[in-house]
Structure formats: C-alpha cells, structure tokens
Amino acid sequence: MGGGNIKLESLIKRFDDFTAVDDISVEIRAGEFFSLLGPSGCGKTTTLRMVAGFEPPTSGEILLDGVDVGNWPPHRRNVNTVFQSYALFPFLTVAENVAFGMKYKSVPKSERDDRVAEALGLVQLTGYEHRRPNQLSGGQQQRVALARALVLRPSVLLLDEPLGALDAKLRRALQVELGALQKQVGITFLYVTHDQEEALTMSDRLAVMNHGRIIQLGTPEEVYNEPVDAYVADFLGVSNLMDARVESGGNGQRPCRLRLGDFCLEAQTGQLDAAGAVKLAIRPERIHLHPYETSGDNLVPGMVERLVFLGSTTHVYVRLASGSALQTLVRNDGAALPYSQGTPVSVGLPADSLRVLPDPGVSVAEIHEKTTGDQVLDVTSTTPS
C-alpha cells in the first residue's frame, strides 16, 4: 500500500482516425478522490482504461508513483478497477470472487480468509460469503465488486461509472457511502462519471472533459461556482445562460456593465474584461423574485411561465422581457407561493452572482443540447442544495 500518485502527461489516444483522448495532462495526488466528468464520448472512460492497462496510449506517459506504466499489462499494475457492469464471475461465490486476485499477490493462504472477511465487512456484506452474484441485488453486486478490488490493497482504485446501473435512491445512498469508504481506506480513487451530482458530492477535485480534453480542473466548489465557460456552467447543475453584450468592461474593482436586450446589468464575476457578445450565467438558487415593478439595480421584468412543485422547493420558470428563459428556486417555507402561471414579476439578478463567460459562438440551446445529449434531464437531481 501507500503511494497512489498518478500523473498523466500529454496523454493521447487515437482509434484509427478518431481521437478519443486529446493531450491530457493532470496530476492526481495520493489519497485523493478525483473525478473525470463529462458526457459520453468525451474520453473519460478511455482515459481510465489506459490507466488500468486495457488500452495502450498512442503517446504520452502514465506515471504511477513516478514510474511510467503506460505499456505495462494490467495484471502488473498496482491499480484495480470497479467495472460499470461489475464483471463479477457468475460461477464463483461472493467469497471466491473477493479472493480471486489474492492468489496473484502472494497473500499467504492463512491470511486470505481474514482479508476476505475484512473486505466484506468494509462494504457491509458480512454473511453473504456463500451467495452467488445472481442472488444479490444490483447494489450488493456493486459492493462485492468494490470488496474484490479493495481486498488487494491497490494504491489506486479506478471506478468506471460504478453507480450507473442503480436506481436514483440507491445511487444517492451509495454516493455517501463511497465517499466515506474512500476516506476510511485512504487510497486514491479515480472516478469516471457523466453524473454531475455524483462528481460534486464525492470528489476532492474533478476534471470536466469534453472532446477528449480537460476543460476545467478544480474542487467541486470552484467548478460549480466559477465555471470557465458556458459548457462547464451548463454541464454542472442547472445554469441559466443568457446572451448579452458588454457595454463597458470591468476589472477587480469595477463591475462589468452589460446589455441584456433593452436592460442594463452589472456583473462582478467571470471574465470581466470581455468585450462584445458574451454569455451570462447565473445559478437558479441565486435568483430573487420580487413583486412586479420593484425598482433597483439588476432587476429585469419577466413573467412566470410554469411552476414545478418538488417538495422542498418549487422550480419557477420565468421568461424575461429580454426573451431569455430562466429557472429559479423558491424554498418551501410553508407559505403559499404568490405566483401562478402568467404572474408578472421583477427578477433580481445580483451582480455578485452574475458570471460573464466567453461566447462560444453557439446558441444557448445548442450548448444545452450538447451537455444533456446523453442524459435524461432529471429536474429533481440537477440542482444540489
């Protein structure tokens, strides 16, 4: 055990004429929970498979604790993988599955049973030793797959969408468990997912990927609060994107002044010195709704289009007079909402929450399509509270 530092240097993977991973360089610290996040086809799984040893890199280096393992076969690397399909051996019992790899790690026979018991205890499956994988639920199979990898005490654990096949409630319970487990065993987790909620709740740091490249790297807070571009803003959580024009650029002291349709706004975060066409982003929870014709800065008139009651909150969809559609959150505090479909309101977009992002040259709808292309839009899970 020990170690677990992964360094990817200029990693490239091409399949015939398709570049799956396009020059990735990143260092993952020992003991870190690191996520690769992106839509399907963004290169995250290929990156993971190269670290595991299932695909040789076209060029670049994979340094595992300082040693380039890029061309080592998988069985010689001190990393273990939890597969999306679990890949439990159906003809072996749970205990035999977990013990499978110990034969190769020269673990003394006398110690193997203890290690199996310990690993199954870790994933709370004590007592299931003699079951077959097909007698377990999806969540239990997932735990066996985890135990089978952890029992070998690898320096790095690779997880390829491990919760992808589970239902939403179980997935959320396992997210919390997986995070706690990682802190307990202290080894590096490299986690691949297309689910932004998973990446945000569990990771120490995460990399948002698209088209084989890393777009943004940072802590969940950084990536959520300070997205570098409209793509990241839209991919992580619900982001309201608006097309705007810069009237006068700002800097650290001075806010950026923008024009949104016929209205003037000030923004204090993001790329304040931008000019021309930009995208404006704001998170639903930062938007305030006021009675119609309230006066003040950064207020834009709008009209309620739709209300979606979600229990703890209500999503209020508002159409601004400038034409942009926004989604806001209203906490359920017991009082009846003073809005219904068609209610005119004043929408407060606080300057410290408005983020100026470079214009990628495509419409808001196109960005949205790209970031949600392979996901079912699930309004209940897209906004972490």
Next chain:
Amino acid sequence: MASTVDKPVAARSGVDKLAWRGRPRGNPWRRPWLMEGFTWLYIAWSIVPIAIAVLFSFNKGASQATWQGFSTKWYVGSQVTSVLHNPSLHQAVIQTLVLAVLTTLICVPIGVGFAIGIDRWRSRTSTGLNFVMIFSFVVPELLLAVALFLLVTQALTFIRLGTSAEVAGLVVWNISWPAIIVRARLITIGNTYEEAAADLGASRIGAIRRVLLPLLMPAIFASAVLVFASTVDDFVIVEQLSSTAATQPMSVLIYANVHGGLSGPALNALATIMLVISVAAALIGYAGYRWMTRGEGTSKRGTEALTGITGI
C-alpha cells in the same frame, strides 16, 4: 336516413370508405387452422416413417412389413440375429460408440482453441480462418470423404484405413460445431470478464483458464454433445474410411445389409439404437446447458439451450 341529408355527400362517402377499410374481416383472434394443419402434416410426415421403422424392430416375425405381434427378440432374444448376440451387429454398436467418444474427445478441445484464437486474437490470419469454421457447411461431405480416402491411401499411409482414419475424418468434418458454438458464446460474454481477471492480477493464460473456460463450459458441453450425436449419425465419411467389418459402425452396416444379407427387423433394432443414442445425447445436452447456465437468470434460456445444441 333523415340525418344524413344535411351532410355533404362527398364527405359522407369518404367517411364510409374509411370505416369500411378499418373494419376487421372475421375474428382476428381465431385459431390459425391453415397454419396449424400444415404444421401437423409436417410433423407427421417426418415422424411417421421413423415410428414405423422403430415399431417393426419389435416385430415377432421376420417381416419388416407385416405386424406379427410384439417381441424384443431382435434386440436380445434371438441367438443368431439379435443385436446382442450377432457379433457383427453388436460390433457395429461398439464401433459407433468408440468413434463418437474418440471424435468428441479430440474435436472439442481443438474447436474451443480454434474459437478462442479466432475471436480473441484479431489479425488477418484469424479473419481468413473464419472461412475454415464454416468449412463443413460449404464443402459436400462426399467430396471430403473421397479426398480423405485418397489422402490416407496414397499420401499419409501411416494413417490406416479403419478407426484412425475414421476418427481423423470425423474430427475434420465436425470441428465447426465447437468452433461456431463456442465463438457465439465468446461474443455474448464479451471482454469484460477477462479484463476483470487481468485487472485482479491474472495473466492472459490465467484469465483464460480461471475465467474464460468456466464461462464457456455450457457451450463446450453443448458442442461436445452435438459432435457426439453427429458422429453417431455419420455415414458418408465412415463409409469411405472404414476398412474391415470390424471397423464398420452402425450406419455403414445398415446400408450394406438393407438390400439383402442381414436384413429383417434386426436392422430396424440397430437403427432404433442409433436413434435412441442421438436423441438421448440431444436431451442430455439440452438439460445440461440449462443447468449450467442456471445462474444467468435470463428467461430465454430454453431457446438459448436449443440453439446452443442445434448450433443455429
């Protein structure tokens, strides 16, 4: 009708036409008599002759056409012409079983290796070898049999006509079964299990031995049964490659005696034994495949077992 007067005539006729087209003629859920009838005709056509042949193996008299009462004399009773007591008849049964067992034992391991090689080691060679896999479906059996006969009598004379030549021919002829069935299963199970094994520390060979082979067991078993049954039924190859009466299996003996010689219900008895061995092998295969894949939890295992056994 009074109410139709105020509607435009054109519109009304259009509606009527639509309604007429949409109306089902007769009961769509009625029994499909025609299809059912043909199915039963087909079944009768294929089974009745066999049933009659089996029936006359139990004939008391020596006729294959006139029923003279039930008896098992052609199996065990008669000291001269029963399968049990006539040396050439029971030698044929033994020879058939020897050939079937030997062919299965040699053919299946080679076929499995063949399938794994083609599927997991991708190259130009393996693509070319794909053709060899469907060899026996393309080449006429008689052609192969004659060619093999020439080969072992003219060139490879160290292979003697008789059991060794018969086994060699049957192995070549039947190699497609394990190759195709095992390959189909290889495609179904995919690469993930082997990757998981490699990830846990197993080498390439280790992964094949500890993970792939157990997963392939149902297919291996099914193809073994199929090779066995197909060898029992084989006639063309063994007819060419057998030498003396001692190396004639059942099929060759029946053919040789059907117009004279050892005719009579004893031949029916021999054919019935052949039939029973083949059917038993298929049933064992079906049940075994289902039992071995019981942990896989798909509802279509019955069909899968059937296709596994028949190789389709």
